[in-house]
Amino acid sequence: MKINLKINGISKILEVEPGEFLLDVLRRNNYLSVRRGCDNSSCGVCTVLFDNKPVPSCSLLAVKANNHEITTVEGIQEEANKLAKCFGEYGADQCGFCNPSMALTVYALKQENKNATDEEIKEYLVGNLCRCTGYVSQHKAIKKYLGEKNESS
Amino acid sequence: MKVVNKKVGSVDGVGIMKGRKAFTDDYADKDSLIIKVKRSPHAFARIKNIDDSKAKALDGIEMVLTYKDFKRISFTRAGQGYPEPSPHDKFVLDKYVRYIGDEVCAVVGSTEEICLKALSLIEVDYEVLEPVLDFEKAIDNKTIIHDEPEAKEMFDIGFKPKKNIAASYHMHIGDVEKTLSECEYTIKETFYTQAQSHVMLEPHAVNTHIDYQERLVIYSSTQTPFHIRRIIAQALEIPMSKIRVIKPRVGGGFGGKQAIHGEMLAAYVTYKTGKPAKLVYTRKEVFESSYSRHPMKFEMALGADKFGKLKVIDCKVLSDTGAYGEHALTVFMVAGSKVLPLYNKVDSVRFSGDVVYTNHTPAGAFRGYGAIQGNFALESAVDILCHKMDMDPIKFRNLNMMKEGETSPIFAIMGEGTEGTPMNMDTCKLQECVEDGKALIDWDNKYPYKDMGDKIKTVGMAIAMQGSGIPLIDMGSATIKLNDDGFYNLMVGATEIGQGSDTVLSQIAAEELNTTIDKVIIYSSDTDLTPFDVGAYASSTTFVSGNAVYKAAKALKTEMLNEAARIFKVDIKQVEFDGEIFKVKNSDKKMTLRDFSNEITYSEEQKQLQVTSSYVGPKSPPPFMAGFIEIDIDKETAEIDIIDYVSVVDCGTTINPMLAKGQVDGAIVQGLGMAMFEDVKLAKNGKLISSDMLNYKIPTRLDINKLTTKFVDSYEKSGPFGAKSVGEIGIDTPPAALANAIENALGVRMTSLPITPEKILQKLKENEK
Structure with a gap:
């Protein structure tokens, strides 16, 4: 499925799997500063800003980012x-x-x-x-x- | 000095913060085959059959690997000098699984999802065997964990697999029993230290591809790239010339990456298929299937005369290496060799025991490498003796500890798996460390304790030593080349893993070449492009690799002066170089480095100036420190607040004082974690309970209030610009200092780690009876 979102201020349409986490989608799309340190949002390494609030992207379903704004350190x-x-x-x-x-x-x-x-x-x-x-x-x-x-x- | 011992920021701090591509998985090919490992649900079992037909039939599955795919070549995962002092008891895949989490087989497919599905479709028929889950019952157990004929030692390490002994060792000086019988005061106590997980934030990662010269390229998050190349070549029978190992930025190691982990499977898959592949451990795999710190049991006896002079130390030690024996003997020996010389005036000393196999997650290298375990036992025992003698623990240490200019016979006797190397302590500022620490923690006003109403304030201390590389074994080398435009490349095999070695080594080169750090471009750890270095372990980088860099820079400077003399047509003795300008003495002839480098590159008698130097330490000057903890203990709950941790360290010159402080601070907090709550917990069947970061707690920023870290003036002549190493020393003192503080306040002696409020309350209750 496709999602519409803004990453670092740029509108994007990304193809994602329904069960895919935002971390994996971001890394797949070359936002390599977002990294995996654990499996259950307890280390903070995968943090992105979701509408300007820090969240762990390893446990956020990518579809939830539809129509939202994501910031990585590249932004x-x-x-x-x-x-x-x-x-x-x-x-x-x-x-x-x-x-x-x-x-x-x-x-x-x-x-x-x-x-x-x-x-x-x-x-x-x-x-x-x-x-x-x-x-x-x-x-x-x-x-x-x-x-x-x-x-x- | 202009660059060394100065405030210099990391050479890579900005790029890393900005999220530049840096770490192993950032370099993985986007269409890499994914490798997933099926792991054993049994602590000990023989694989009777693996039915992988359903998995193989799945669309997108490239291959399923079992032990049948590999020739039976035993190796050790440990990245150590070769031949290794660790038993070769591991196979890429084996028909026996020896702990819960051990590798059963591996699937290789196009996506992680497909691989996970394939894993679930593989049916394994096990013959479940009786495991050994109590390391005190391992020796002569009816279960033999390594009964395979291929398991072997490379030289005598006391390997007795039929008895479940991976390694054993005995040394003694003098007659321990006799000295004990003559002592005015003696104590005996048994101590236990637990397994600890490294929890480096980057999980173990590897990716592989074949380059256009048809060679195997391995990106690995490793501390030992050259050892990885050798072990893979040997175990997979791939010519070493066909393998290139690149270590990109590593997200922390602490010893956990001083071994081969996923590299073997990834290398095999790519070598076999020609396709790029990758294997990134899940956090669960890091906990369960890499390795942790060796748990140990120490039976200690100490004796002193009526003046408080320590006469004898006896340590009987048992260490649990888990299912495989990586670093088994060497970690065990460091528990003695980098602890016992602290008290070098004893008449008798004995250190002996065994490292046993169990069906636990293996144990391996971890910062401190035995010294933290040994330090907890010895420095706790020393305080018990002080209490018995009613002697101030600082006074006792001042009377008995190592002083500058002295030595210990242990240095000559105990090495790392081999005989040791005799050495004098040309630098040992322990006295200053103790005195400064005592003042900084305000010992006189806080010892033994202060009643604060609901809480008791108290202090405790311990002293420690470590090493600076392994003498006559660890080799580091460096290549420096001068470029046109007058800047340098520094190529080192030394392995930056976050400890700051790229910065420190650049500083050493810049200092010797009289230039600024931005003119030295460092590149580290690529087996094709950088000269050999054993890697980042044993606190070797600043001292061993640093000395190599210093030698190379010095030699390059001589070559440059030679060339300048040729250009000026004068004798080399007439040429001066201040880092930027070559001058002829008593003349107005001069030339900038930039013009000089351009001339030798483009104009006349062109040549590339480049020097490679190597260094092997004839000795390993130990860094020393005194650690002091101040805590408040809640009278009702025994909860502990750490108020301050004072570390006063002698590591010779601090090449980069801020990064040196970072090493000590970070190690102290890791040591406090081990002292207070970090614990690898197992269920009765041997399954790891603490297999994620919710169940295995590491210190957070709320746990740490204040760290006071100071370096005393010290200059080690054998080190680069007077430096010794500083990577590990910080971790050693917290467990003993904490246990000593608790006895000072509550009168109970905590003898097993971690020291939790529950254990303290239990001990207080026992004492009431």
């Missing part, structure tokens, strides 16, 4: 660049498998709550697991990014 390159610079400053990047999904979640947080407290940041990002960094350097980098002037607004 927020400038923000990802800024976040990467902050990560670099605090030594917060290691393997980076989760980094594009992290960028999307942090970007969504920035839209929702620019003045998030430490606890609010942690709670918002709790579903984005990281096995490399121990989180502390990431937290500092994310705070720095959130504190930067939001040029797009």
Whole structure:
């Protein structure tokens, strides 16, 4: 079946199977920044923005995206660049498998709550697991990014 | 120094964050054949028959692979120096399945859906056998797990398959019994450490294709690309010259990818069919069918004289390697060799025991590699002894631990599966680590505990050491070439897996070539294009591969000066190079690097300047650290809040202080996970219960408040710019530090991991009786 959706601001018509998950459809269509880390939406690596809200695409049926807007990190390159610079400053990047999904979640947080407290940041990002960094350097980098002037607004 | 020991961001951080194609599965051919593995529902069984007729008849199924398709060549999955100190006890597919999750057969088809359907249509007739599910009952059990004649050891590792022993080892110095009998204070205790899963976020992945030279190309998320090439060539009898292994970006390894996993089946399918293929493990397969940390049992005895001087350490160890013996002996030995030298002034020491086969998910390499298990046992036992002597644990350690300039006879006796290498501790800043840590955690105000009303605040500590590669075995090499326009390519076999080695090695090259890091373009781990390196394991990359890079850069600089001298028509001693400009001393002759590189590329006596250097460490200078934990324990529920974890580390020069901190922070949190809740749980029939990320918890950002990580000044002369390695050391101390803190506060000794509130309450109850 066909679905109509916007991916990173561009209208697309995609052929999907009824039982297919959005993650697999995106990867099949070369949105390779969206990755699979687990089988049951518990790691956060497959996060995309669904109408600007972060959701795990591994457990979202692709048909549900019909007439909705999907954002992957390819759609927020400038923000990802800024976040990467902050990560670099605090030594917060290691393997980076989760980094594009992290960028999307942090970007969504920035839209929702620019003045998030430490606890609010942690709670918002709790579903984005990281096995490399121990989180502390990431937290500092994310705070720095959130504190930067939001040029797009 | 301009680049080394400076704040430098990762060379690849921006591209990775922006989601550039980077990881193994990003490179899979879109029309790859999909490979799915049928896995055993039995802990131990013989396959009597596989009926795959219905599966094969399915439209879209290319082939079904069973043990009948493979010649019986035994190998080990472990990616280690060759010949490996691990028994060759594995076949691509076998007629025996030895744990729940073991490979029965594989289907190859056009889509995942078809493959899954095919799997469900395969009927397997098993003769179910009695499994061994208690590792303390493995030896001389009536069940023999590896009875096949092809299973073998490559050299003497104490392999006794008829007794279910994968490896065994014994060493002693002095007369342990006699020394114990002469001690004023002695303690005995038994400790258990559990299996731990790596949970790297990228599941094991491989894809394969045949290139236009008719060669097999393997993209693999591996820590050991050169070992993968060798093992595949040997087990599938493919000429090694026909195989190219490319390691793209790897999404974390922690030892879990220091072995061959899906590569064998994917390589076979593509080699046989000529078609691209891929195999990506599900998270369940990562948990159930890769491997986890070796669970161990330690029977410890310690003795000290009346002044608190440690006289004797005795460790009897039993390790569970599960169904296959990858890394069995070496992990076991590291539990002694990278733990016992911490207390080098003892009269007697003994380390002995066996690594046994069971019908569990196999155990293998995991950051710490035995040292975290051994550290929990020894550093817990030391604190028990301190309590018995009523001696401050820090005072005890200052009196007894390794000091700079000293050595331990253990270095010469225990290697990794072989004899060791004697070495002096040219750098060992343990005293500074302990002193700084004590101040940072505010030990004097918090030890042994503070009553806070509902909670008790307490602190605990432990010291640790690791290594920097395996001396005389681990080899790393690097090629550096100068390009026109005056920038460099650095090609290394060293394997970036997220730990930052591409950045660190670029920094070493840039420092020696007196240039900036953007002028050094690194490419790592491609068996066709980069020189050999054993891979990312044993904390070897910064020290071993880093030394190779340093040597190559130094040699290239000499070649460049030679060429410049030729161009200037002066003796080489007259030429100076500051990284950008060649100058002739006491003259105004000069030339930029850019002009120089263009001239030797295009104008006169053109040539490519390129140098390859290799390095094998004659020794393995250990990094050291002191770890201090501060926790608040709820009096009613025994729930633990981690307030801070202070790590003070001696890893020599930190090439990249931020990335070094990242290694320590990340390892501490992994170690805290093992200390507090991570647990590979099995049902009675041996089935893994914790086979997804809902049932196997790793620390989230809500679990971690504060990490205080500091590096002491230290310069290891044998390392590149004074560096030792730092990849593993951070994981070792949390279990013992936590157990020690709990005893300081509650007076109960936790002897098995993980230390959960339930276990603490139970112990408190037992103590009341």
